[in-house]
Amino acid sequence: MTVIERREIALVDLLDRLLAGGVVITGDVTLRIADVDLVRIDLNALISSVNEQVPSPFDLPGAAGAIEAR
Amino acid sequence: MNQLRYVYAVCRPFEAALQADLVGVGGAPLKQLAHGGLVAVLSHVPPEDFGYEPFKAHLEDLDWVSETARAHQSVIAALTTVTCPLPLRLGTVFRDDSGVRTMLEDEGEQLRALLARIDGRVEWGVKVYAEPVEPAGAAAAADRPASGRDYLRMRRTRRQDADRLWARAESFAQQLHTDLAARSAASRLHPPQNPALSRAEGQNVLNAAYLVGRSDSEEFVECVERTKDQEPGLRVELTGPWAAYSFSDPDSGTGEEAR
Numbered sequence: 001m002t003v004i005e006r007r008e009i010a011l012v013d014l015l016d017r018l019l020a021g022g023v024v025i026t027g028d029v030t031l032r033i034a035d036v037d038l039v040r041i042d043l044n045a046l047i048s049s050v051n052e053q054v055p056s057p058f059d060l061p062g063a064a065g066a067i068e069a070r
Numbered sequence: 071m072n073q074l075r076y077v078y079a080v081c082r083p084f085e086a087a088l089q090a091d092l093v094g095v096g097g098a099p100l101k102q103l104a105h106g107g108l109v110a111v112l113s114h115v116p117p118e119d120f121g122y123e124p125f126k127a128h129l130e131d132l133d134w135v136s137e138t139a140r141a142h143q144s145v146i147a148a149l150t151t152v153t154c155p156l157p158l159r160l161g162t163v164f165r166d167d168s169g170v171r172t173m174l175e176d177e178g179e180q181l182r183a184l185l186a187r188i189d190g191r192v193e194w195g196v197k198v199y200a201e202p203v204e205p206a207g208a209a210a211a212a213d214r215p216a217s218g219r220d221y222l223r224m225r226r227t228r229r230q231d232a233d234r235l236w237a238r239a240e241s242f243a244q245q246l247h248t249d250l251a252a253r254s255a256a257s258r259l260h261p262p263q264n265p266a267l268s269r270a271e272g273q274n275v276l277n278a279a280y281l282v283g284r285s286d287s288e289e290f291v292e293c294v295e296r297t298k299d300q301e302p303g304l305r306v307e308l309t310g311p312w313a314a315y316s317f318s319d320p321d322s323g324t325g326e327e328a329r
Contacts, residue, residue, distance in 0.1 A: 009140075009309070010309075011136050012270075014143055015267075016263070016316075017315035018315065023319075025077075025158065025173055
């Protein structure tokens with residue numbers, strides 16, 4: 001376990017959890033910036049901005065074969 | 071302007087002290103706010119960065135998001151050494167302490183139920199990648215098609231090879247997921263990762279999270295390790311242990327498929 005703990009966490013694994021996981025509080029007392037849809041839209045913008053900088057690797061047909069998440 | 075409150079996690083009250091040098095986003099010291107048998111772990115953040123509009127703008131800046139996410143994660147990681155924290159979504163911000171208290175009051179019942187579910191458990195991430203075998207340079211040159219018909223035949227062969235790999239990858243991932251889900255308290259499928267963001271080789275065909283008891287974790291990890299070199303062209307990656315980020319949704323942890 002400790003070996004894995006010491007390895008640096010990949011940003012993408014972190015974002016999977018921090019932007020799609022964690023308790024979402026939606027009460028009036030928050031600024032509602034944790035709103036799920038908002039974060040999801042902006043993550044897409046984020047990824048497309050990365051895509052512009054980094055030429056996208058060859059799109060493989062296997063994408064369609066990936067197990068669908070809900 | 072008044073400082074806002076960035077809340078990282080909700081925990082049961084804990085005795086042990088956190089590392090003295092531990093700070094939250096923007097380097098601010100951590101505070102604990104107790105209410106109704108729950109503790110919110112928070113730090114003060116400036117409204118210039120964490121107000122609604124500035125935060126929204128920052129979310130388009132990968133460096134800023136990365137820095138904030140790592141700061142959030144380091145607080146959660148420190149908390150896991152002293153308790154079993156229930157992590158909140160990145161960027162959960164309140165106007166003041168009384169807002170945090172109201173949240174603990176209003177959401178108390180649900181937060182306690184979630185804390186009970188993740189108690190003594192950690193999250194493991196398992197990903198499977200399919201790596202198409204590139205024709206070796208020399209072989210590819212030797213295989214230069216002599217005619218149009220040869221060229222089409224080669225293309226078809228290559229596509230059939232790829233199709234077989236995807237089919238194999240899918241059935242391997244399904245089987246692995248079924249096996250691992252049976253060893254965990256709950257499981258969740260994340261969407262396959264974007265290769266532009268992950269920079270990982272190959273196509274991500276499984277991106278799953280499993281909620282596993284601490285005492286069962288060694289066995290779980292061994293089970294994943296055993297599959298690592300099982301199938302040529304398929305790569306299995308394990309991450310964790312994580313705090314139970316993927317199981318903090320009231321609907322996510324019933325032990326059923328999140329599909």
